[in-house]
Amino acid sequence: MVDYLDRIGAGAVLANPEVMDFDWMPPELVGRESVQRELASKFSALAHPEGAGRAVITGPVGSGKTVLADTFCRDIQRHLSGKRNVRSVKVNCRNASTSMRVVQRILHLLDPGHPDRGLSMGELLLSLRRLLRRESSHLIVVLDEVDHMLRRSGDDLLYQLLRIDEDQEGKGTMSLILISQEQVLDVLETAVISRMGASNHLRVSGYTADGLEAIAAQRAQLGLVLGTYTPEIIRLIAEKAAHTGDARKVIELLNAAVERCERRQDGHNATHLIIEDVHEPSNTSFTAQGSNLELIDDLNAHPMLVLLAVCRRLTNQETMTTGDVEQLYAVVCEEYEVKMKSHTTVWKYLKEFETRQLIASRVATIGGGRGRTTHLSMPHFLPKDIASRLEMLLKKKIR
Ligand SMILES: Nc1ncnc2c1ncn2[C@@H]1O[C@H](COP(=O)(O)OP(=O)(O)OP(=O)(O)O)[C@@H](O)[C@H]1O
Numbered sequence: 201m202v203d204y205l206d207r208i209g210a211g212a213v214l215a216n217p218e219v220m221d222f223d224w225m226p227p228e229l230v231g232r233e234s235v236q237r238e239l240a241s242k243f244s245a246l247a248h249p250e251g252a253g254r255a256v257i258t259g260p261v262g263s264g265k266t267v268l269a270d271t272f273c274r275d276i277q278r279h280l281s282g283k284r285n286v287r288s289v290k291v292n293c294r295n296a297s298t299s300m301r302v303v304q305r306i307l308h309l310l311d312p313g314h315p316d317r318g319l320s321m322g323e324l325l326l327s328l329r330r331l332l333r334r335e336s337s338h339l340i341v342v343l344d345e346v347d348h349m350l351r352r353s354g355d356d357l358l359y360q361l362l363r364i365d366e367d368q369e370g371k372g373t374m375s376l377i378l379i380s381q382e383q384v385l386d387v388l389e390t391a392v393i394s395r396m397g398a399s400n401h402l403r404v405s406g407y408t409a410d411g412l413e414a415i416a417a418q419r420a421q422l423g424l425v426l427g428t429y430t431p432e433i434i435r436l437i438a439e440k441a442a443h444t445g446d447a448r449k450v451i452e453l454l455n456a457a458v459e460r461c462e463r464r465q466d467g468h469n470a471t472h473l474i475i476e477d478v479h480e481p482s483n484t485s486f487t488a489q490g491s492n493l494e495l496i497d498d499l500n501a502h503p504m505l506v507l508l509a510v511c512r513r514l515t516n517q518e519t520m521t522t523g524d525v526e527q528l529y530a531v532v533c534e535e536y537e538v539k540m541k542s543h544t545t546v547w548k549y550l551k552e553f554e555t556r557q558l559i560a561s562r563v564a565t566i567g568g569g570r571g572r573t574t575h576l577s578m579p580h581f582l583p584k585d586i587a588s589r590l591e592m593l594l595k596k597k598i599r
């Protein structure tokens with residue numbers, strides 16, 4: 201029996217592999233209500249027989265621009281069904297980077313049998329016009345990564361598309377959504393944004409740890425077997441991705457953790473994601489030269505003891521409070537037979553660890569907002585590895 205293939209399709213942890221695919225469209229966006237509402241407001245005229253809309257969406261990598269447009273097109277079609285027949289086509293201009301290729305793609309998506317070879321731009325646009333008139337449906341054209349086309353062919357096509365209804369009886373046959381990363385805004389800025397209307401420019405921001413947590417939680421809920429993950433492990437993964445603000449990164453980290461967890465299973469263990477699954481296994485020994493764990497080598501003995509206390513707890517638990525730190529620090533001081541530093545000094549050390557990105561902290565309110573607790577976690581290192589190195593270093597510093 202080829203039982204090494206058993207895992208294919210049905211994982212012990214991963215129930216629906218497609219959910220981890222970047223192109224998989226979630227049933228709904230999480231945490232983007234305000235920008236969704238803003239986008240919808242640009243298309244409020246769509247409910248009227250002659251209404252159209254325009255929007256330019258910009259934002260950093262992985263901020264959900266493409267999925268925002270995709271879900272909007274899907275949802276608006278459902279929302280207006282029975283009232284107005286709406287269709288949408290999306291062209292990624294990275295793959296179709298000249299205006300000619302873009303129009304060919306649009307036509308091909310609308311009418312797969314449409315001949316495009318040998319036709320001039322004018323003829324292609326005429327075909328598009330005819331097609332739209334014949335279909336009597338409203339078309340939303342989404343030009344994703346539009347900067348590629350703008351750089352190669354300029355903005356002439358946008359102008360043509362925006363005036364597609366001229367010399368026609370009907371009006372409002374086409375809406376346009378342009379998407380681009382923020383860094384390339386210069387290409388878009390002036391002419392294009394003013395042509396599209398400056399008020400139609402939507403800026404989306406990168407995700408915070410909370411935003412990424414919500415996205416990872418949604419993927420886990422829809423993709424993983426129930427009971428194979430905890431909210432705490434999802435939070436740790438989100439914190440690991442937080443410095444990027446990139447939703448793709450958090451999905452990738454979740455998927456990598458799931459894969460490590462699946463590999464760990466021998467069919468008898470309890471199957472759930474653990475802290476070790478979240479981190480890349482370090483193939484270099486923690487004492488090896490060049491290992492990034494050397495980052496802690498220049499710490500003095502006392503901060504090392506505090507960090508050791510932190511690592512020992514975070515080896516088995518995703519987060520801890522500052523109260524926990526002090527308790528465990530007392531135990532560590534006893535073990536090493538040194539006098540404890542004051543509360544303020546310990547706090548100062550913790551701040552220093554955070555600056556060095558050894559730990560991350562989050563303030564949470566408890567008890568209906570009356571109390572505030574600081575939760576610490578270690579998203580970038582395996583606490584066990586740091587603890588081992590600290591124990592080795594402390595042996596030289598103390599005793
Ligand atoms: N708010 C969200 N809710 C659920 N999934 C999201 C959300 N935002 C992003 N995603 C998912 O994260 C991934 C990246 O999002 P998307 O491709 O839309 O980013 P982008 O801004 O277009 O990135 P790029 O600049 O690289 O084109 C996709 O798989 C997408 O489904």
Ligand SMILES: [Mg+2]
Binds near residue numbers: 265266344
């Ligand atoms: Mg995109």
